[in-house]
Amino acid sequence: MPSSAQRDEAQSSYAASETAQPTATSETDAFQQAILAKLTYDVGTNPAHATDHDWFTATALAVRDRAMDRWMVSKGLNQSVHKHVCYFSLEFLIGRLLSDTLNNLRLTDCARDALAGLGVDLDRIRTMEPDAALGNGGLGRLAACFMESMASLEVPAYGYGIRYEHGLFRQGLSDGWQQELPEDWLVRGNPWEFERSDLVYQVPFGGFVEELAASDGPARSVWKPAETVQAVAFDTPVVGWRGRHVNTLRLWSARAAEPLRLDAFNSGDHVGALADRTRAEAISRVLYPGDETEAGRELRLRQEFFFTSASLQDLLARHTRLHGDLQALPEHAAIQLNDTHPALAVAELMRLLVDERHLSWDEAWAITTRTLNYTNHTLMPEALERWPVSLMERLLPRHLQIIYHINWLHLEPLIRRSADVELIKSVSVIDEDQGRYVRMGHLAFIGAHKVNGVSALHTGLMRQTVFRDLNALYPGRIVNKTNGITFRRWLHQANPQLTQILTQELGEAVLDDPGALIRLERLADDGAFQERFRNQRHAAKVNLARIVAERTGVQIDPNALFDVHIKRIHEYKRQLLNILEAVALYDAMRSEPERNWVPRVKIFAGKAAASYHRAKLIIKLANDVARVINSDPAIAGRLKVVFLPNYNVSLAEAIIPAADLSEQISTAGMEASGTGNMKLALNGALTIGTLDGANIEIRECVGDDNIFIFGMTAEEVGAYHKAGLHRDRAGWSPRFERAINLITAGTFSPDDPRRFDSLAHALSSDDTFMVAADFDSYWATQRRVDELWQDPFAWSRASVLNTSRVGWFSADRTIREYAEEIWKISV
Template identity: 50%
Template structure:
């Protein structure tokens, strides 16, 4: 087996030779005239060569140790661009800069040639990618499993103020990082029927017959540890037809029909999150989920059987983590494999399942607790519906035995809802797993006390918490090199693998020279973002203003609307008094709205309308600026996060599971303005209440307000500034061509209960923003708070989170050196 050392890779001469070789032989191109994409590709393949050698050595160490492995199943990964991440983790930056310069380019220019990988949507997928980085860096044997989508969610553009969606064909030029593994094609079946039969011992068995088949091909993307010596991989599946085109149809002129079966089969891995409003979209989503788990379990079983045919020690060698409910059908699939194909008794198979699976819940939103029509599941996966029904029958018998006569409890806990005829996938995940975790302390408490209260009582100790984390390698070392160098110069480099070392910065918060250097690092990042915003939007922003940012998925509970109301109020104050003693402010908002989410798209239009008005008003020029930055993605986040002064984390309390954007901004020295929601609570405890701006209703107060608090119209009538802001929006001040454009937004606030408590938290939000203004006007005090935010973010490393999973849930220890 090949061995490799990272130190072998720092020879600039050999790197340059490898780049040129790949441009000539692998890409089939000449070196001249120079081309940036060609040079990026040559550099990428040269780095991949080095990664493969390290990956082979890592795999050998897994087999030599015969260690337990974790398989992290996620419908999303959101890795962003790979090039700079690989270069950073391999410690190759100096050599790559020189090699890029020899080709006539800056390394940053080559990095911009790479498209963001369209493999995920938001926090769920980005968390999964952070955990892959930590698995590698901690030397925990494990892999990520997902789908290699041809098209990402969508590419967002803003046209006449409205969001428009374009296909995100991120693979149109191929990807140098994707390694096809054509030797491990697996058949995945759909439809057909379940057929009972008797085996040679007379036992009743079932087989899945008359099914359609799609082939799953694995593709690997490598994930290096910081320092490079340990390299694991994501294994992503792409769909291939089990049939090619019909030559008979083709020769008769039916060119489309000749390819129809192939096209329909390969649609499975075509698009991330296809629209599931029509029944065909729902069916495709279900097929995607099963495609992922069926292929993955085939791969896991293949690997397990290398050590022998017995399944007795399966759960001692295999840990499967379900990242949200999307892969939950894996529980039924493993039962099908064990019972129908390996002929284990039901109880033995179920014991293996429960000790193998663990489930991470990421939401308390009812619409995100996934359910499937039993009719649809029975048609697409007939045997799996039978297995789920049997799991449900046995489980409810246990519940009834412990709680006789409590029919309400049986109804609440059933996996298959008898009233709606829907399969509750979260219930299946809980029943079929040995551990269930939330992703922030508040979120986990809500799961136990409210969402899954019956299950927590039935399974004492099964529910636990693992607060999310982020990788410091991507989100500080790579993303913010200016600040990283300052930190390393003062406390050394070990913080990149032990984030708690950042507490060594605490004494430096009182050093005037260090605070000044900190401000200069922040200003460099703000200048970089300003250049980016100008290039992307044509709008100039001043780096010497307070950068107030809110970048996240557009959703009513995340309350971009509350942010807009603050901007309108600040605008009104400045119009009345242009000399108002507040710092000049640039408000930046970004995020995608789901294509079918009417209200979120309308809020984007309100943001752009307010921005157009504010930015055109000469009376306040230089005091307030507002920009909606389109197509928020990982590579854009890498520019926004280091530049932020103020991070808006203002979701309605009790609705954000955790958040990870809040962690990334705070790690880079932004101060948080937010509610007591998700991980904001734990961030506040770590950084200190005096270094964060907390406002608004608590979770119990939100519930009380919804149950019968002050009516929204009465709140508005009692607050002249709020009334003025809503009146301006309602009468078309920001869009005179269509005065009623934003009426649906006002209706949701004033006449439909204001479910997300925007009016209830408005005044508290403004008071918190007044405190922001006062602190920002004292540069030393602001810088001190900024430094203390960074210094106290060590707890939120993904390394800490993954170690908690490994020791408390997976029962896996890191490999030795």
């Protein structure tokens, strides 16, 4: 192989001969030569034959090299500092990394010029990068924002998760029905990651526990697993703002201990010889495998334990190497559990400390409860994970023993002082009401130093509802940390036109300090500035209209009001309420064609879980309604409905700068926080929403006049349910009844008039999510939206004020609060 010097000489020679470029005399020239070298020596082609994907790969590798020195320096600092964060999350929805990394390294213009000199368009090749299929929705995007903010604030951190080969799924539409297709984001490799083939941990499953007597102390429990899966590390650099610090996203890939049973293969059982490998590697194949079957539920539990165990083993190995004393673990590491998926960390850390490192139970429990912290993301009981005791006993027998012991030590003092059986049942980690289940939220709560909600309302409701009794037992453990978003991705990168306007008016400081946005207020009434602000928004809407036409064939008018509802499809997020309002609006337009209706485009995007049949039916309804409305000449295009398939980070980056109205209409008390609401408001969209999640704090920031609030409060929803009114169809308004009748009459599904009867029946028998109850308020508030839209000056003023007043929702602020109040790390 050529030496380093020979390789450098060859690169320079190739650049000179093939591209007639002079020796690098500037950063652009140097970067251009770096891209050419990567194209030759890593991609294996030359400019004459390179495809757009080849250019993308070469550029990504050249950019990655620019981050390497800083990554190495940051790793050294991370090891020498007092404390670092380990962020455990089943999802990291990082999206495309080329633009993100170029932006944070301040190399975008350099790369653009270097590629232009080679006849290559940066904006074209960056679309060759697939979105990393490592998450689904808000949970994963939050984790990605937090990782970027920790790097930007120079908080030493590791993100730990799973390297999914196929992610959730790629969403297609067939006659309006969601189709789940394999996501092949890794088929052409991933230039950002480094496989650490020497960094492998053994993750055990199944088997039995043997009790071994000891002459000098209590008996020891020894787990004899039936199966062991290897966890192989893949590292991706996470570059902070201006490249000052680079953290590590470490994802685990599952491998079989033995890739092939050679005896079975040689005997002719060529498929069976690979069975163990297939079973092991299934763990890192797909995010959220279907859980309607016993096998699916088992695979989910295997996934959660797999990445949790590997991550804890990695942390303990690193800590032992650097610091030795395990008693000092809480002084050197803070673990944040993002939702209940990694809640097994409580039992696994205890197992590793007691069984593997031979600490006493009390020593191990003190370390565990000072190191772990838990973020709760839901108040819905069905979304708080529970695992059947029978499954846990079969798959993780030692952990079930540990959980029983944790639960007994937790309950015993309460049992001694209270005879309240219902209270004891309420706080027990084991739920025995209908079968026997392990409550993962309870386990995480008991094993954590701090438990946080993600908005003021959510945290308050946590104390009052799902963790009411636990909160009484452990007062002060629950704290609030309202979510935030990274402005680098969701403003600087997603909306460069708006960012340019902001820097021109507010100076470069706005790039470093989101709080500087407040100075934009002074321009909210400036007509000339409003025009510039509207022009950049119109350009974004033209771009989105092009994407809509390319992906759906629907032509939409950029001058219309773009009404955007982009979320995971779920009944509590109430896409159904929005669709029903579209049906009612369509009916009104047909009834009063002479009225001056505001042209409106309703844009939906989001995936339904593969096993969530009602959510998938809502997607079908949206597409059926769209087909009829969009083709009806009677309304002359004044209303359009669009469902954009395969919603992901890159699509969000196109939709959010173009949105005029942000739909945040979840049933009050059910959305923990939301972050889409923050992204849309930051880019100038006005929110229509309930007093739910972070909508409350957004209203406090932007002002009552610059947001559209409707519907019941969380307290009113509770009272409505308690009174049984959600089951009373007599309360339906005529307008709502008419919309339902149009749907059940087959107006939008003439091929199958009964297609949506189950949706209508659910609303009439049990309006759990207050769709009927909130409809009239929603309709009236949408008409207020129409009124404001017809006054361009007033709308633009409110839009500018939304952008100027939401600096508080930066993820940097959230991470500072975590660091100072939970992790005890100086920022």
